[in-house]
Amino acid sequence: MSDFAAKLQLYFSYPFVWYALIVGLLIALCSSLLGVTLVLKRFSYIGDGLSHVAFGAMAIAGILGLTNNMYIVLPITLISAVLLLRTGQNSKINGDAAIAMISVGALAVGYMLMNLFPSSANISGDVCTTLFGSTSILTLKPADVIICIIMSVIVIAVFLLFYHKIFAVTFDENFIKAAGVKAEGYNLLIAIITALIIVLAMNLVGSLLISALIIFPALSAMRVFRSFKRVIVCSAVISVFCAGTGIFTSIMAGTPVGSTIVVTDIAVFFIFCIASLFTRGKAK
Amino acid sequence: MGNVLHCQDIVLGWEGSAVVSGLNFNISEGDYLCILGENGSGKSTLIKALLGLNKPMSGMMIKPADMKAGDIGYLPQQTAVQRDFPASVREIVLSGCLPKCGLRPFYNKAEKELARSTMERLGIAELSKRCYRELSGGQQQRVLIARALCAAQKVLLLDEPVTGLDPKAQLDLYDLIAELNKSGVTIIMVSHDFAAAVKYASHILHIGARHQLFFGTTADYLSSDVGKLFEEKAVSENE
Numbered sequence: 001m002s003d004f005a006a007k008l009q010l011y012f013s014y015p016f017v018w019y020a021l022i023v024g025l026l027i028a029l030c031s032s033l034l035g036v037t038l039v040l041k042r043f044s045y046i047g048d049g050l051s052h053v054a055f056g057a058m059a060i061a062g063i064l065g066l067t068n069n070m071y072i073v074l075p076i077t078l079i080s081a082v083l084l085l086r087t088g089q090n091s092k093i094n095g096d097a098a099i100a101m102i103s104v105g106a107l108a109v110g111y112m113l114m115n116l117f118p119s120s121a122n123i124s125g126d127v128c129t130t131l132f133g134s135t136s137i138l139t140l141k142p143a144d145v146i147i148c149i150i151m152s153v154i155v156i157a158v159f160l161l162f163y164h165k166i167f168a169v170t171f172d173e174n175f176i177k178a179a180g181v182k183a184e185g186y187n188l189l190i191a192i193i194t195a196l197i198i199v200l201a202m203n204l205v206g207s208l209l210i211s212a213l214i215i216f217p218a219l220s221a222m223r224v225f226r227s228f229k230r231v232i233v234c235s236a237v238i239s240v241f242c243a244g245t246g247i248f249t250s251i252m253a254g255t256p257v258g259s260t261i262v263v264t265d266i267a268v269f270f271i272f273c274i275a276s277l278f279t280r281g282k283a284k
Numbered sequence: 285m286g287n288v289l290h291c292q293d294i295v296l297g298w299e300g301s302a303v304v305s306g307l308n309f310n311i312s313e314g315d316y317l318c319i320l321g322e323n324g325s326g327k328s329t330l331i332k333a334l335l336g337l338n339k340p341m342s343g344m345m346i347k348p349a350d351m352k353a354g355d356i357g358y359l360p361q362q363t364a365v366q367r368d369f370p371a372s373v374r375e376i377v378l379s380g381c382l383p384k385c386g387l388r389p390f391y392n393k394a395e396k397e398l399a400r401s402t403m404e405r406l407g408i409a410e411l412s413k414r415c416y417r418e419l420s421g422g423q424q425q426r427v428l429i430a431r432a433l434c435a436a437q438k439v440l441l442l443d444e445p446v447t448g449l450d451p452k453a454q455l456d457l458y459d460l461i462a463e464l465n466k467s468g469v470t471i472i473m474v475s476h477d478f479a480a481a482v483k484y485a486s487h488i489l490h491i492g493a494r495h496q497l498f499f500g501t502t503a504d505y506l507s508s509d510v511g512k513l514f515e516e517k518a519v520s521e522n523e
Contacts, residue, residue: 040369161389168379171369175428178335178358179383179435226415227372 004252011251019140020257024243026152028213028261030197032239033159035218036232037170037190045096046084046191047214049103050198051207053080056110058202063117070147074199080106081195082188151200155193162189167228209258216265217242223269223276238268286313287348288439288470289334294343296329302341302494303329309489309499313438316462316471318485320478320514325491327474331443334472356472357432359442362424367417373427374412377403380434395434402430406460422453426460439470446477458484478518482506490514 011017038044057076064072084099140148159166168176169186177183201210221235246261253260287310294307304326311317321327332338333345335356357380380402381395391399403409406426411419416427425445432440442461446454462484465471475481481488481502488505490498498510505511 040365042365164379164382164385164389164391167371167375168382171366171371171376171379172360172363174360174363175358175431175435176379176382177337178356178360178441179380180336181383222370226370226418227413228370228375229372231370 007252015142016140017251019142019145020251021244021247023140023145023148024247024257024261025240026148027197027201028217028239028243029236030152030155031201031210031213032217032235033156033232034190034194034197035214035216035239036221036228036235037166038194039215039218039222040170041190043194044211044215045099045103046081046194047198047211049084049099050077050081050195051202051210052103052110053077053106054199054202055207056106056113058207059110059113063113070199073202074196077199078192078195081191081198084191148200151196155196158189158193162186166190171228206258209262212262212265213239216262216269220265220269220272223272224279238272239265242268287311287346288313288315290344290346292344292346294333294345295341296326296333296338297341298329304491304494304496306495307343307489307491308496309487311470311472311487313470314465314468316465316484316486317473317489318481318487319472319474319489319491320476320481321474321491322476322493325493327491328443330491331441331474334441355436356439356441357434357436359425359428359432359440359445361443361447362428369417371416372412373403373408373414373416373419374399376416376427377408377412377430377434380431383435398434399430402433405433406430420453421449422456425449425457429460429464433464433469437469439472440464442471442473444474444476446475446480454480478514482511482515 038046054073054077057073060076061072080102084102165181165186166189168181169183169190173183173187197214198210201213217235217239218231220238221231225231225234242264243261246264247257249255249264250257250260289311291307291309295302295305296307297303307330309317319327319330329338333340335358378391378396378399381391381398384395385391400409400412403412406429408423408426408430411423411427416424419427429440429442429445440461445461446457449457458480461471461473471485473481473485482505485502487500488498488502488511489496490505490510492510498505498508500508506515
């Protein structure tokens with residue numbers, strides 16, 4: 001046991017471990033807040049679609065040789081988020097078809113660009129890193145951490161200030177529109193902070209696993225809790241807990257960070273599924 | 285009695301093509317208007333126009349000067365999203381106060397009090413902490429009516445409120461709506477339930493395919509050709 005503690009102490013003497021922990025927990029918190037809304041609005045896949053767009057954008061940034069690819073990835077993802085939401089409301093193109101189209105397209109274009117203009121000798125390694133975010137969270141620089149903190153604060157502040165509006169738009173858009181509230185504006189707001197979170201989360205779990213970070217805590221919380229506020233709080237707690245556990249495990253066991261976090265999330269989901277069987281039984 | 289809405293020769297359409305035309309009707313304060321019509325007769329387009337969400341292609345729609353968008357409380361048809369939505373009754377009723385908030389991020393005391401008293405008025409105060417998705421269909425409709433009443437106290441627009449309810453719950457809901465009407469709330473109800481319409485409503489607006497068939501009091505409707513025809517059809521369907 002003392003061996004374990006010593007190992008932990010050793011790791012925490014490195015700043016990059018602290019950076020990883022701070023960034024990881026913040027992203028987990030942000031993604032879980034919005035996750036509930038996205039799942040309930042049947043937008044679970046917007047996370048997936050946008051993360052593929054971000055992957056394509058990252059490929060472009062890599063070719064251009066930008067040191068900080070945030071400058072390209074963020075604007076492209078934001079624009080796509082807004083476009084996806086627009087088409088989602090347009091009756092002529094189906095929302096899920098639009099998401100599928102953009103996400104598959106961006107993935108293909110991104111991979112092709114990476115192959116045509118290889119920035120390093122190891123293309124499949126690069127792709128793997130971008131998709132699964134294998135170790136990038138452990139190579140964060142102080143500047144990345146500061147950007148992440150600022151963006152998370154923005155997301156959390158927006159969420160708290162617009163909490164009641166987000167609830168109302170999620171529950172019943174028709175009613176809210178009829179009552180004279182500009183629902184489109186709030187939908188746009190949701191799309192923008194979703195895009196922010198996805199760009200942030202790319203560093204942590206990579207573009208493929210972002211959906212898991214958004215969806216699993218929300219689904220777990222919805223199994224057990226029955227009011228919107230409790231579901232949000234519970235999903236935030238689950239997400240932060242899983243991210244923390246996942247990061248520790250991956251450091252100690254040497255497993256990839258992103259997938260370790262997601263596996264923890266899946267495990268918690270099953271625990272909550274079983275728990276819901278008992279609470280349901282009691283309610284009846 | 286004050287006027288709520290006066291419509292003259294309204295043509296309603298969707299993306300440039302007319303869906304229903306020749307609408308002439310009048311709603312006064314305290315009325316119970318039932319809008320009857322088959323599926324596809326343009327009822328949902330009319331609802332949007334009444335709520336101010338789309339403008340008529342031609343014709344005049346006159347509202348009192350002090351009435352603005354959002355002054356009609358709306359009870360939409362339930363969507364699939366709502367059926368498994370984790371939210372407490374109180375959270376949903378309170379969301380009816382949202383338009384009053386404007387940009388203010390949280391509800392104030394007056395709004396919380398309004399939500400509480402409205403829940404009491406509709407007899408759902410004891411459900412306030414319950415989860416919406418675990419309620420019966422009739423209870424869910426009461427919750428949504430309470431929310432609509434929080435948004436607007438004078439006029440309610442109900443879109444097929446009894447769809448999917450069992451007969452007993454349907455009867456309860458109709459009684460509740462009649463009670464609200466007696467207490468001074470103007471009711472506009474879209475329905476294809478002929479029997480309930482002529483039993484409860486004070487006025488009927490009947491829309492056929494693409495144009496208005498009848499508007500007037502319920503008594504006039506029952507003695508009109510359209511009403512008689514529809515009554516026969518309704519009776520034969522029930523048998």
